[in-house]
Amino acid sequence: MYYTLAIKNLKSRKARSALTVAGIAIGIASLTLMLALSEGLKQAAFNNIGGNGALTQLTVQPKPEKGSLLKLLPVGGKQSISPQIAGQIGNLPHVAKIYPEMIFANISSLQVSIASSGMQTDTMIFGVPYEYISGDANVSKSDWEKATPPYPALVSKKILDIYNFTIAPTSGLPTVSEKDLSGVDVTLLPGESTFFPQTGKTTNPVTARIIGFSDKTSLVGVTIPLEAVRQMNVQRDPAYTDNYLRLHVQVDRAENVATVRDGINRLGLDAVSPLEEIKTISDNFLVVEIGLGLISLIILFVAGLMIANTFLSAVSERKHDIGLFRALGATRSDIRKLFLAEASVIGLIGGMTGIFIGAVGGLIINNLLLKALPEMSFKPDTLFIFNPLSLLFTLTLAIMLSTFFALIPAVTASRLNPLEALTKE
């Protein structure tokens, strides 16, 4: 009943109602956009970590020595994990699988010929078992595990982006695509750094063939079969015994990750979970969300003040109507509800319009931005994600805010003396 009358009252003052709706719509559109942007960026960051499968993985590495800058360098030696420790971790409850990652002990370099120009650059050489990269790289087990060069090699997708967007343009080098590099042979020069002086024995150059790009491999080098790296290490030092740079631990279920991590910590090792990275990102994004949300709330607050002002003017202008309704039997509560019904209708229409504008605006901005962004591995599929729950929250907020700001005018209207309202100009 109140809504029927409220809608008719609003229709009778189309221009004013439209302006008030526009105020709410602008605030809601901005809130919708900001929530969707925040959600989109967060999702893009999560995807970059490694997708849902990574939620059950832990990366285990030795605890860094306090105050040592060397901890930043992924070199082998005493800061490594022995097969015995790896075995202990494998026996921990909820550990499904362990993938060890080995590193050639010294900084090395690689030679490659791209677009008829040869180049040599420093690199690290990592070795992983087939099972670790099998889901990510298009290579068979027998090819990965073959004992003779050229060894299959994987390169990080991100390093290609870094080269294409930072190194190539500033050094006048050609950009390369994954396709350009796939199948290209590189010469690995184990222990021959172009920058650091030689340390220890070198081994013979080894040929490797780039077979693909992966998100799982280390950023600072090439990844080849574990056995190949073991052979290089033995060649460098015949007394070499197996040790690992890090272990990639697969936990049976996401909810058991914390338990496994605690078990690993008790063995004196660090265990980093993508879940924790996601939590850190979530915490950081919470700040962003609060910031963006505050801006939108300020816009909405201003729109709310506009509603309060509009309705206070309406009380004054519609004094006569209020008096008539009271004379015809409306209670104070009826008058309050009538005003609040009008405000909630404004909130609903403003909210829906705002969400529509926000969604359409988001799609347009998304298309423009994604077109403007260069093709890179961490380019998100979308920058805006419209979560139905967020939209529902936004719509509810629009209605509640609108109703809240009409509360004082509604109470003022309900307290008018019926006779004075009806008879006095």
Added chain:
Amino acid sequence: MSLISLKNVGKIYTAGNEQVEALKDITLEIAEGEFVVIVGPSGSGKSTLLHLIGGLDTPTSGEIKVGGRILGDMKDRQISRYRNREIGFIFQDFHLQPHLNIVENVEIPLMFSGTRKRKEATIAKKAKELLMSIGLKDRLKHRPSEISGGQKQRVAIARALINKPKIILADEPTGNLDSVTGKKTITLLKRLHKENAVTMIIVTHDREITRYAERIVEIKDGRLIEQNKFEKFTN
């Protein structure tokens, strides 16, 4: 037994530092089903009297009883319900809502009488039937701006009757109408009074209307100076 009883009713308005005594010591009894016309010059206090009976205002002194209940003792919800269910107001300026059509205008009192229990279709049907009975069959979807003054007053009369009240309070119902339309309006009110057995109280300064009254009450300077039958009144 009287339906409406006023006992030593006084009303003082404060305008700035000045106090205006609009009604002085009014004692009046009105029986159920009576057709009473209250006459008096402008500013005599007759409209004030009507507003007090209608529960739109409260007396400064004295007591008003309607159906045995003291209006001054009623809370907002009760007095609103009283105005909605037991009173039908007719105003000189019609007071129709310009953005609502004729039927919707008539429906307003029904909306404030607990529509949750009543279906909207029933409300509309009731309003249409009432409007048709007073000759507005062809104007149902018209807005107030699209009909004549006499028709507007008939809409206001239908609105006053929609909740089947016991009492109709009409404040200068012909004040904004020409004499022919005014006469038709009073004739309609007289007819409806008979058909619905309502208590009709009309305030006017038009002595012609007193012809239709069963009783005439004259007020001057806030005092009730005479109440009589038409014949005695005119003599």
